Amino acid sequence: MITGFSIALIVFSLLMVLLVLLHKGKGGGLSDLFGGGMSSSLGGSSVVEKNLDRMTIIVGVCWITTIVVLGLLLKNSY
Incomplete structure (x- = not known):
């Protein structure tokens, strides 16, 4: 696990x-x-920026949650 x-x-x-x-x-x-x-014309759309922001926030929350769960598992395993 x-x-x-x-x-x-x-x-x-x-x-x-x-x-x-x-x-x-x-x-x-x-x-x-x-x-x-x-x-530059690449990524100039505000919809693209909003979706990128949402994806970054979702991955960030998953990242922090994984760190906390892994820390609790390692603390309880010793």
Whole structure:
């Protein structure tokens, strides 16, 4: 059971990294360094951004839940 949650944590972690990197840069931080300051027609739709936000929130909640459950399982196994 712990192995299943560990695998789920790895999958959710990779999905979180991917989803966060897909977001469009909003300010003048590191996103400008890597070309985020240039205007592009890719991903300009507000519907796409809203869906990406929703997916990021859902994966984030699953990620945090998996961490808490895995922590409780590991605490109780010792």
